[in-house]
Amino acid sequence: MGFFSWNTQDTHESIANSASSRPTFTVYMFDDKGNKWREDNYAGYGEFGGKDYYELLAEMNGLDSDRQFGIDLAYKDSPRGENPECKFPNLAEDPNWVWRSGPVDSCSAQGFFYCDDEDEEDEYDQDEDME
Numbered sequence: 001m002g003f004f005s006w007n008t009q010d011t012h013e014s015i016a017n018s019a020s021s022r023p024t025f026t027v028y029m030f031d032d033k034g035n036k037w038r039e040d041n042y043a044g045y046g047e048f049g050g051k052d053y054y055e056l057l058a059e060m061n062g063l064d065s066d067r068q069f070g071i072d073l074a075y076k077d078s079p080r081g082e083n084p085e086c087k088f089p090n091l092a093e094d095p096n097w098v099w100r101s102g103p104v105d106s107c108s109a110q111g112f113f114y115c116d117d118e119d120e121e122d123e124y125d126q127d128e129d130m131e
Contacts, residue, residue, distance in 0.1 A: 003044035006104045010092040017044030029053065030090040030099045031060055053089055060087040
């Protein structure tokens with residue numbers, strides 16, 4: 001299984017996982033009923049403060065608390081933009097964040113595959129220009 005990660009909705013920061021080259025930071029997950037879970041050291045598998053993001057996604061949309069139902073809802077049924085009634089958990093650094101409708105942006109680096117070394121990035125750009 002790979003890593004899952006998103007960008008926070010308030011600061012738009014990639015939520016790095018504890019195995020990555022970046023330090024972790026406190027992230028809060030919110031549902032539409034005012035519940036909140038705090039995660040200080042994200043491991044990369046979708047769990048925030050003991051609550052699974054995908055289980056919460058399923059619950060928020062009237063399904064059983066089943067991780068696979070949430071994953072199917074998020075990816076197989078492609079509700080992003082196609083189903084405006086789909087409710088998504090929110091992820092933010094601000095503990096006082098107020099839940100808002102709409103999907104959370106996925107992190108393209110999966111919270112792990114960062115290119116933090118500027119020289120490495122520059123080398124890649126030069127190689128690309130040579131093709």
